[in-house]
Amino acid sequence: xxxxxxxxxxxxxxxxxxxxxxxxxxxxxxxxxxxxxxxxxxxxxxxxxxxxxxxxxxxxxxxxxxxxxxxxxxxxxxxxxxxxxxxxxxxxxxxxxxxxxxxxxxxxxxxxxxxxxxxxxxxxxxxxxxxxxxxxxxxxx
Amino acid sequence: xxxxxxxxxxxxxxxxxxxxxxxxxxxxxxxxxxxxxxxxxxxxxxxxxxxxxxxxxxxxxxxxxxxxxxxxxxxxxxxxxxxxxxxxxxxxxxxxxxxxxxxxxxxxxxxxxxxxxxxxxxxxxxxxxxxxxxxxxxxxxxxxxxxxxxxxxxxxxxxxxxxxxxxxxxxxxxxxxxxxxxxxxxxxxxxxxxxxxxxxxxxxxxxxxxxxxxxxxxxxxxxxxxxxxxxxxxxxxxxxxxxxxxxxxxxxxxxxxxxxxxxxxxxxxxxxxxxxxxxxxxxxxxxxxxxxxxxxxxxxxxxxxxxxxxxxxxxxxxxxxxxxxxxxxxxxxxxxxxxxxxxxxxxxxxxxxxxxxxxxxxxxxxxxxxxxxxxxxxxxxxxxxxxxxxxxxxxxxxxxxxxxxxxxxxxxxxxxxxxxxxxxxxxxxxxxxxxxxxxxxxxxxxxxxxxxxxx
Numbered sequence: 001x002x003x004x005x006x007x008x009x010x011x012x013x014x015x016x017x018x019x020x021x022x023x024x025x026x027x028x029x030x031x032x033x034x035x036x037x038x039x040x041x042x043x044x045x046x047x048x049x050x051x052x053x054x055x056x057x058x059x060x061x062x063x064x065x066x067x068x069x070x071x072x073x074x075x076x077x078x079x080x081x082x083x084x085x086x087x088x089x090x091x092x093x094x095x096x097x098x099x100x101x102x103x104x105x106x107x108x109x110x111x112x113x114x115x116x117x118x119x120x121x122x123x124x125x126x127x128x129x130x131x132x133x134x135x136x137x138x139x140x141x
Numbered sequence: 142x143x144x145x146x147x148x149x150x151x152x153x154x155x156x157x158x159x160x161x162x163x164x165x166x167x168x169x170x171x172x173x174x175x176x177x178x179x180x181x182x183x184x185x186x187x188x189x190x191x192x193x194x195x196x197x198x199x200x201x202x203x204x205x206x207x208x209x210x211x212x213x214x215x216x217x218x219x220x221x222x223x224x225x226x227x228x229x230x231x232x233x234x235x236x237x238x239x240x241x242x243x244x245x246x247x248x249x250x251x252x253x254x255x256x257x258x259x260x261x262x263x264x265x266x267x268x269x270x271x272x273x274x275x276x277x278x279x280x281x282x283x284x285x286x287x288x289x290x291x292x293x294x295x296x297x298x299x300x301x302x303x304x305x306x307x308x309x310x311x312x313x314x315x316x317x318x319x320x321x322x323x324x325x326x327x328x329x330x331x332x333x334x335x336x337x338x339x340x341x342x343x344x345x346x347x348x349x350x351x352x353x354x355x356x357x358x359x360x361x362x363x364x365x366x367x368x369x370x371x372x373x374x375x376x377x378x379x380x381x382x383x384x385x386x387x388x389x390x391x392x393x394x395x396x397x398x399x400x401x402x403x404x405x406x407x408x409x410x411x412x413x414x415x416x417x418x419x420x421x422x423x424x425x426x427x428x429x430x431x432x433x434x435x436x437x438x439x440x441x442x443x444x445x446x447x448x449x450x451x452x453x454x455x456x457x458x459x460x461x462x463x464x465x466x467x468x469x470x471x472x473x474x475x476x477x478x479x480x481x482x483x484x485x486x487x488x489x490x491x492x493x494x495x496x497x498x499x500x501x502x503x504x505x506x507x508x509x510x511x512x513x514x515x516x517x518x519x520x521x522x523x524x525x526x527x528x529x530x531x532x533x534x535x536x537x538x539x540x541x542x543x544x545x546x547x548x549x550x551x552x553x554x555x556x557x558x559x560x561x562x563x564x565x566x567x568x569x570x571x572x573x574x575x576x577x578x579x580x581x582x583x584x585x586x587x588x589x590x591x592x593x594x595x596x
Contacts, residue, residue, distance in 0.1 A: 013176055017196035021523060024199070032494065032522050077194040077204070078211045102210045103240070127214035129192040130176060130201075 015039055071113045072121075072133040075100055081122040082106060084135050089117045091137065098122075098134045115139040143459040144168055144219030144243055148212035149183065150233070151223025152202060154529055155435075156183035157513045159221045162451035171215045173208055175201035177521040182513040191215060196523045202226045209236040219458055221245040221451075225525070228434040229256055245458040246411050247433045248358070254407065255431045259301050259339055265428040268406040270399040273418060273427035275341030282319040288340050289318035295345065298322060300329035301337040308332055309376070311343055341427075346579040348419040349373065350385045350426065352400035353442040355453055357463050358410030364397045365442045365450065366472050372567060373580050374490070374588070379560070380567060381438035381478045383445045386538045387421060387576050396426055403431065412439070412454050421579070437480065437530065440511060444476035444534040475541040478532040479549075479564040481512075483520050486563040486591065494522035498556035503548040507534045507541075520557060528559065538576070542568050566591055 022030045022041050029042040075081075079100035091097055096108040097117065121133040128134070146169040149159045160170045160183050172187040177196035184190035191211045194201040201207070205227055212220050220242050222228035231249035238244070246252070255261045259278060266272055276288040278301070289296045289312055298321045300308030308329035310321035322338065330336040353365040369385035370378040388396070400415035414436050416429040439450050453464060484490045500516045512529025514520075520528060533548055535541030549565045567573055570587055 013195065017177065017523060020195070020197045020200075024197070030522075077200065078191060078207050080210070080214055102206050103213075103236070105206070127191070127211065130194045131192065 069138050070118060070136045071115070071139055073097065073109060073112060073135050073137060074131050075109070075122070075128045075134050077102070077130050078128065079107070080127055081124045081134060083124060084120045084122070085117055087117050087119055087135075091115065091117060097137070100128070100134070109134060111137060113137055113139045142218070142243075143461070144455060146171065146215075146217045146219070147245075147455065148208075148215065148217035148220040148242070149173065149187065149223070150202070150208045150212070150220055151226055151228070152178050152181065152183065152524065153527065154511045154513045155223040155437075156181070157186060158511055159183075159223060159451060160187050162449060163221075163455060165449070166452055166455060168219075168455065171212070171217055173202070173211055175523070177523055180519075182515065182518070189215065196521065198226070198523065205230065205233045205236055208233070209240055209242065212237075212242055213240045217242060219243045219245060219455065221455065221458075222434065224434050224437055229432070231256075243458045243460075245454050247356075247413065248410060251407050251409065252433045255413075255433050257301060258299065258303070258430060259337075261430055262339075262428065264407065265403050268399075268403040270403050270415075270428045271426060273341045273344075273429075276339050279322065279338045279340055282322040285312075285318040285322035285338075285340065286315040289315055292340060292342050294318075295343040296340050297343040298325040298338050298340055300325065300333055300335070301339055302333040302335040303329060308338075344418060344420045345581070346421065347371075348385070348387060348421060348578075349378070349416065349429075349580050350388065350396065350419045351414045351416040351436075352397055353436075353439065353450070354400055354404045354409065354413045354415060355450065355457070355463065356404050356409035356411065356413070357457060358408055360405055360408050361463060362401045362404040362409055363463055363465070363467050363470060364401050365446050365448060365470055367393065367396055368438055368441055370438060371578050371580050372573075372583050374583050376580075378438065379480055379583065380564065381441050381480075382538070382541075383441035383476050384472055385419070386475065388419060389424075392424065392426065399426075399428070403428070411457050412450055437527075438478055440509060440530060440532045441476040441478045444509065444532060445472050445474055446470050447473070474534055474536050475538045476532060476534045477538075477541045477545050477568075478530050479545070480527055480560070481529045481531060481554075481564075482560045483526045483528050483557045484560055485558040486560055487558075490560075492522070492526040493557045494520045494526070495557045496520075497528075497554065499553050500555075501553035502529075502531075503551035505548075507544050508532075508548050509534070528554075528557075531564075539574075542574060563591065 032039050082099040082101050084098040091111045092114045095111050097111045098109040115137045118136050118138045120135045147163045149156050149172045163170045170187040172183045172190045174184050175196050193207045227233045231252045234244035234249040279285050295313045298310045310325040312318040312321040326336040348371040352367045356362040367385050368383045370381040372380035412435045414432045417426045419426045483493050497518045502510045509532040514528045533544040535544050
């Protein structure tokens, strides 16, 4: 079962994972080039970005991060939804909006934004894969 | 109870290998993947795949709670850990046992005991297995000098919790033993969080020989012959062969008996490998350690015995007895495996992740390829760089070398550099052909010249 992923989101996920890798390693720099993307990351003393040595290419405007007014709240790792606040509930950023479970340990999920829960996307008791949407919040305008 | 649905807690070629073995036994499969492996060959072949977490292994393949949760909630009654990652961490079988999942591997207490090199050494000694002359736990630099003087130089300082060459230092005299104590201890603390060291005689020209074992957990243990893994770089194996053509039959029998006695002494369950150092000059072998998992190089043992070790692992974990007895295990011919890594040997083995643009493996009798790669496949930069294992089986060692040379010549890979050209150079070298190699041969003899020719 292969879930197709938005290539932009996939590229951002890859970049984040590379940053994780660099920060948890002893490396000073990391340079990865594939057919689609080329990424250079460095910390203090990590050398020069090899891509800057090439003539500067025109920047392509990145698509807007959020197309609609809704913010999806994803599950941070594989887990099972225990409970979530009901649709219609007003929440503030940082407030617990859902509880997920891994084996017999529970973990609270905080709202990333203030607003109104418009929909609980996940079904309690069902295994959720990494990145699945728990619920959606319409941000306060 | 036979396993009905198997959870595969690994990635790459071994995940694919396990899915294939389970399918041959009509067992359903669920493969755990990280976000970077959603599209992997194992995920495609399995009945179901579950994304555990992001690409970083610590948040996916190395989190035992996420793995057991996913296995339990997807209705799996068995779990195969593969090799590497959590395969030798006792927490995984313990969690499996708490949640009613059969672990394809040894008991957690056995994993703990064998994972501690000092305890493993004591167990080997108690089972009558020859040990390399060495020390108990070394507590100070002065201790290291005293023990070094007693054992005789050169000596090796090793981390008790170690592996993969980290926390290991060679000392040629008392001063080096004292300096080495500080270096190895610091390395061991950094790598394993435990600075406990021990010392043993260092054999400058040793072969690495290991015995493939399979136990039923009730005291019966079989061996599937030995492997010779002496082509190594920085303690990492590059080429593995079976059998060890450099070992005379009487020593081979003693080697097998020693390995079986050790495993039987702990009622060993499932697949394991007892590793030995073979001192060719003295014609002695010494115990190194037991790896409580299936190993990367298991296919060469499968080639010369005709048994599918991963299927046997799954059956045993499901409660079955061993499917054969020792007299059914017959060794036939000679097999060689080379590990193909996406690395640039000319640039100090720099890992070279990226996209494979052409992938045309050789085919023919006696050729086996265990790989998760294909044209268009991506090698993510987050994990090890192995892209596959090429295994050949011939009537004898010379025949196997000839087949391997042909197979490598007919293997087309484009898009990333691989170690295939290096393998081709190794097996064409007179020392390899005449079987005069040892564990430091590659670094001392071939690689210095190889770099020059490539430049």
